[in-house]
Amino acid sequence: GEQVEQRPPHLSVREGDSAFITCTYTDPNSYYFFWYKQEPGASLQLLMKVFSSTEINEGQGFTVLLNKKDKRLSLNLTAAHPGDSAAYFCAVRRNNYAQGLTFGLGTRVSVFP
């Protein structure tokens, strides 16, 4: 089945710097990709969903890159601030018939002044 590897497991960045998280997946038929943010004690909040036809997606304070050739999905938090301190998870849905998402292990980001 699908395997998703997420790196790094922990990331400590200074306020104003960028934080870069990468997920690699194995199934070339994967079509839908998601990034979630989870603050301590809270539920997963969707940051962005990406479909396979889109390579670069920009959100508020972050950019998501999809490289289908290398089977890599990336999240770049630009100009990190303390509110970005949380765990971030990538998730992949294989195809139209798969119901469940396959998650990465998560990256715990800490932003310090």
Added chain:
Amino acid sequence: GPKVLQIPSHQIIDMGQMVTLNCDPVSNHLYFYWYKQILGQQMEFLVNFYNGKVMEKSKLFKDQFSVERPDGSYFTLKIQPTALEDSAVYFCASSLNRINQAPLFGEGTRLSVL
């Protein structure tokens, strides 16, 4: 905004007992999910439920597990009997459609089996 609510947030039970985890999904959502996360490990898909039926389940969804949503009320995950390895955080999620909408997750129920 809309929320998925999970009750209770923490449950402690003795091994061999039955436990029911409750989820109140977003009211107009049609697809319901349970995920399991053992501390420090990946969140893993258990089951998807739609129109009163299990659509897909993973190998983690053991015979001791069952799901239902009687009369459109809570979407429940029942484990009977529980085992020590069932200790984990269980996340419920719901979505309006299956294909391109990201599931909305609840805050999880921490289950401790002693």
